[in-house]
Amino acid sequence: MSRFFAGGSDSDSESSSEDEQINKVSQPTIQQVVVYSDDEDVKRVVRSQKEKRYEELTNIIKSIRNHRKIKDIGSILSSFEDFTRAYTKAQPVIIKEEKGIIPRFVIRSIVELEDFINVTWEDKDGRKNMSKNNGKSLGTLRQKFRKYIKDFESEMKKFRENPDQGEYEDDEEDKAVEQDSDSEVEVPKAVSFKKEVTVKEIKPKVAKPDDGESDDSMDWGSDSDTSSSSEDEDPTDLRKKFLKKTTEAEKDEPEKAREKKPKLTRPRKEVVAEPEDDDEGGWETVPKYGASEKPKMFAKDAEIDIHIVLSKLNEVMSNRGKKKTDRKLQIEFLHELKTIAEQHNLGAALAVKIRFNIVSAIFDYNLKISEPMKIEYWSKLLEVMADLMKLLLVNLNDIKLSESITDETEEYETKPYRLRGCVLTAVERLDDEFIKLLKECDPHSNDYVERLKDEVTVTKLIEQVLKYVEVQGTPLEICRVYLRKIDHLYYKFDPNVLKKKKGQFENRTSVDEMEKLCHFIYANDNTDRLRTRAILSHIFHHALHDNWFQARDLVLMSHLQETIQHSDPSTQILYNRMMANLGLCAFRQGNIKDAHQCLIELMMTTKPKELLAQGLLPQRQHERSVEQEKVEKQRQMPFHMHINLELLECVYLVSAMLLEIPYMAAHEFDARRRMISKTFYQQLRSSERQSLVGPPESMREHVVAASKAMRHGEWKACSEFIVNKKMNTKVWDLFYEADRVREMLVKFIKEESLRTYLFTYSNVYGSISVPYLSEMYDLPKLKVHSIISKMIINEELMASLDDPTETVVMHRSEPSRLQALSMQLADKITNLVDANERIFEAKQPNFFQRNQGGYNRQNQGGNQGYNRQQNFNQNKRQGQQRNRMQKNNYHQQQQQQQQTIEEKLE
């Protein structure tokens, strides 16, 4: 709890530990009371708060000083802890009486203690000689102390600058106190020796006086003026305790060990017994303190008018952000104020103002930004917001809202009212909260559906704000609210759009709406970010409704591909989402190549899930820190906006298959062949590596099996692997017009299989009849004709079409497989020869110069014999290789001869 207080509110971090410390402080009190109950009555003196606290502090300080002299670090540690507690207790007094200036003697003691700690820490020999206990406590003390003094740094600095002056003042004070306490010191000392045994004896009874004690502490919690008796006892008692300990430590070790045990157990017992009581006393009452005077905000007979209500409102709101204010009560109080205002009919302006404040109070309620608000507040928020908007829309022209209006220039009484505030920011915040809420829900539960129902309300609110801003706001504000609307619109599919395309629907569709909103933003935005997001959403929406050309043109015109990596992550995510959808759209429209192009960047990384912000990858070896993960979590898309990843991958793989397989067949022996899709290749490879391939199960296996079938030109098997019941439920049914997509797919498979077949097997044909091919591939003759013609034109297929006989005549000008391989080999051997020649040259850098003049000869002298030998060897090797190449050519010729003979034989 304290951790986020420190960051969130401006109240100092010390106060955060207050609640714990109040608990702890009361513990020693109780113990001591049990022990010394006899003495109690004697010293009952009424003292002022300040006096009491200061005395307590000085006592502790003195005991620290004493312990310091004898270097009992364990005791110093516990005294120091007591000191911190006492000091926090004294703090309100200090603030009140001294106006927040920390008293000199406190600072001095801290400075002294620091010096002491530093000296002891530095003294390494001393540390070694220390008892184990002391050594340990020194470490903890040093750590605690360092942490603690952070708050005092500035004062300490001041003190160190002129310590003397402080000392004098302090000494006087000190003396006074010392006199006071010295007399006390003697008594408890004596008592402690005697009563040591009683401590143990009485221990079981501890629980009894507890009750009385907790009542007591309740008292001082609520009204602090009547300082209770136990409180009074505190300082001296604490002192006694420390004194006792030191004496014990000095006296006998075994006893100390014995004593320690009960001490350890005692507080624990009390902690168990006390917390609830104490909580109410020390912790719960604090808000009550604030609240107790609030509900009675107006005197019964007071005349309620705008000013009174306003001042009250300001009073309430001034508590905002403070640590002590109970945010829950504040909201309730504001509500009450609202009803009062309504009862007295104080005008729309005030009503609006109060509602604004309620909204912001609800937003404030949640302190952690990353966490969603509670459901009950959420619904309340929606309610108030709707109320507010209704009011605003009714008084559309009478109320002027602006952030530039200061509190002083607000106008409540006469029209037009002028108010400070911004509905747009409020609704934006509300929208963000909504998304957060959604993300918090388990997307597969009913909760999610329930929450999602609220979207209607949220969009309605946005709509209302839009109406309001359109009248009142600046273009920039309109852009902002439009973008909010777009954010809720762009990912939703509207079947009417497709109907309209077919002429079955007349009215406006979401595409038209998007068009209007986006065009306004294009025209009026000057922040670039809004425009980028609007364009991306616009493209997304077009792609969603199969407006492939509009979407593509927008992408190309926007030139976002070049600049997108410089934008913020959430825009990049939107870009990725847009690209994914564009790819899907291209696929549905049968633009396989474009689909592949769109998706390749997403799929190449093998982590599309992260790129689309649809979930985090499991962590690997602390790749990211906790904060990073938090930030990433905040970026995630809510579930209902997700793009189906399996669909995405399937579309990608299928389009890769349709491109890659014919390409592979066409360039089987091309040494410089480059693969189109690495991911697809990997899938294929990994399946080939398996020794036993079973029938396909997953989507990927289906695609791989289909690719293998396609390699042999078996279109039927291929299309069965791609379009079947399993794949339908997994993938294809997710499309809006699934049947059309499937039909298109089968058509593509047929065509590409035909191409693959021709590439792979053309070398065994002398000629193929077109009708036969069209029958084989279940394609119209014309289609086959056109495909083959295209291949011939592109010089992919060495053949010509013979029209009268309807056959494709192969030219056989392509090299056979063996020939192609031999050519590759020849290539490689030339490379090798080149490399060898390079070695050769390096050995003989001045081969030609050598004959001309003996330049540089001395340098080389020793190596030459060797060089020559080497050259000789290399020449020989090269010669052999050349021979081998010739041999290969010779083999090829032989090969051809053999083939012809074979054919003859057949």
Place this chain on the structure above:
Amino acid sequence: MNKKEITHVQCDGLAVMKMVKHCHEESQGSMEVAQGALLGLSEGNRLEITNCFPFPKSTDETVDEEEYQLAMMRRLRRVNVDHFHVGWYQSADVGNFLSHTLLESQYHYQTSIEESVVVVYDTQKSARGFLTLKAYRLTPQAITMYKEGEFTPDALRQLKIGYEKLFVEIPIHIRNSALSNIMMSELQEMVQEEEGSHFLDLGTAGVLEGHIRVMMDRVDELNQEANKFNKYQQMVMRQEQEKHRQLNKLTQENIARIAKGEPPLPEEDVTKQFRPLPVPLRLNPMIISGQINTVSQHINQFCSQSLAKLYLTEALQGAKETKETK
């Protein structure tokens, strides 16, 4: 020594059959290499291989190989088999047997047993109807090379060793007893006329493709080695230049110093700065060259054999046709 030089290997039919059986069983489908020990005796220039036994698979760790061999030999002696260890055999695919391990183990064999040979059996080629059984021995140069353990270009040059001089192939004669010869001829009678015609299957394209693919890989590797060497050369050159520059500078400085009357600086410091670069070892390229060599030989041989087969089939076909027309 010259007297004992092995000039040919005589192999018993039994040993051949055992080797063939083992190699086919072991290396079918898997990439593992079958290995075994050869037993026999040496007589003058002739090494006789009369029996053999396989080594256990290297993956099986429970068996101690040494012990297994000794035990095997002891038992074989009891049944009156020659127990003189004369070498070892190994299976291979299309002549890819040449490797570091083969060289090394043969080196160990030959240093411990003078006469030992390695017999390489090519499973793939034999499956196509060409019994390929070859015996190799390391040349004396190769042995000295291994002894010195230096594979720098200089060392190799001094030894005058190249890839073709690593091994000597020793001709193998297969000898059968008279009894088995008689049985063979009897069996020959029993074989039907059409039987065995599947050995006439040419399958040339596939084999040649395989060869060429292997060759391409090797050439690639050799190319890499050549590049490595080239890089080394360039580095040496650069170093030389740098050294030269430094030396020039030094001499100039020394001249200046002498002019001033100071003692000149020694040149050693400069030369010390430049450590000789590590020379790339030449063993690897040598082995690759050897592999390329064997593959090319195989192609060469295969082509002539294929041609012969071609004519054979043509003749057979012609005979068949005339038979049918009659």
